[in-house]
Amino acid sequence: MAAWGPRLAGVRGVLLDISGVLYDGGEGGGVPIAGSVEAVARLKRSRLKVRFCTNESQKSLEYLVGLLRGLGFDISEGDVTAPAPATCLILKERGLRPHLLISDGIRSEFDQIDTSNPNCVVMADAGEGFSYQNMNKAFQVLMELENPVLISLGKGRYYKETSGLMLDIGAYVKALEYACGIEAEVVGKPSPEFFKSALREMGVEAHQAIMIGDDIEGDIGGAQRCGMRALQVRTGKFRSRTGTSSALKKTPVPDQLPALQRGPRAALVTATS
């Protein structure tokens, strides 16, 4: 068994990704990943601070938290750092009026945002809403702008549902970036600002925190670049032949993660910093 003590020394806060770590979405809402309900409950009983840090942008926070509570998780809206509220703050600060390329599920998060005469595009994970027509409209709005601004809620490659791997928003971000010759501003993991706001909300310094996720880039690489420790679970989108472009050190896979009781499906990635 791996020596866990030193790796977790000084950890005061735990950031948990949601999709692929707590549950897999899918038909009927989704299913909890084995052991996760208990792991969250145990973490909440411990002296560790716990916060959920998600790039979920298809569902509103209210819907997501309701879904997770229905699956048995001890979670409330105030426990979650999510990209839609962070995006609304940015839009207001910068006087941006977005054309929204989003799913109906998250539209309520943008109720207070002025969308008249758009001067930017905001895209969330629209799922089936990523039709040619909707993508083309967003493209045309950007091409009409003198200084095109594209804000994306996350940039993931794919995620896991109960039915299999699903194309994520990052693919569609790349599509618009290429067509328009621009680079999107990402709100969400792996943006350092997003991790920092989660740490602030948790009241913990980066070196005192560990991020637990299934995405080698968005969760693990992003957290490490912020000076946090990170741990990749073997659930969700984890694939043993997943490549990575970042300089991540992988340790041998332990049989068990005692601190989290996630069992034999977890892999540890240690911080390079």
Next chain:
Amino acid sequence: MAAWGPRLAGVRGVLLDISGVLYDGGEGGGVPIAGSVEAVARLKRSRLKVRFCTNESQKSLEYLVGLLRGLGFDISEGDVTAPAPATCLILKERGLRPHLLISDGIRSEFDQIDTSNPNCVVMADAGEGFSYQNMNKAFQVLMELENPVLISLGKGRYYKETSGLMLDIGAYVKALEYACGIEAEVVGKPSPEFFKSALREMGVEAHQAIMIGDDIEGDIGGAQRCGMRALQVRTGKFRSRTGTSSALKKTPVPDQLPALQRGPRAALVTATS
């Protein structure tokens, strides 16, 4: 007026792009671009060899040529180099059985291709067929392959229809490349193999040929990298603030292109080689 003689010295063959140069597609098939029907007729009456070199991959060659003839152009199927027939040759040579992400309009071109138990993905400009569901299926096929092969019929950013600029296949190529962590093989402009096959079919050497198109990368940059001269028209997708990453020298815009009678809307880009 620019000195055209030296720039065109030794030219024996002319390669013409179709969409945005001969016509703009759109409702009811599209409309010819002013002067183009006459320019093609004049070229065909001249001593120059003429060939059409297109990345069109939404319509079958038969349909496209029928459409252009209906608009008044002197063109036959044997005059056209297009990516679908070139792709079918590659598939047969390499024993590839594609999952097809294509529009119904071009499906007949792949009638003789074995699509059982796919070991690659072939994508053409699917237009409205680029639904989330179809993109996700292609993504899933690629992710299941040990050595994922993605063949794309072109990689354009956008094209022009009568209703405005339209997102082209390249955006969706980038989407799948990013999601799967792979690089697509492009059949069509600006692939050197594609230009070379067009030159072979025309019986002209690269230094004796000029490519006329509206795409600064696909037409102009690609042809120049093959040692051809190239000329960018100011029709189709041409935009005065179009950027380019390639080392292209632009000359001042002439009032008129006497050789082609395209009038005041043409810009000349000279070969850097």
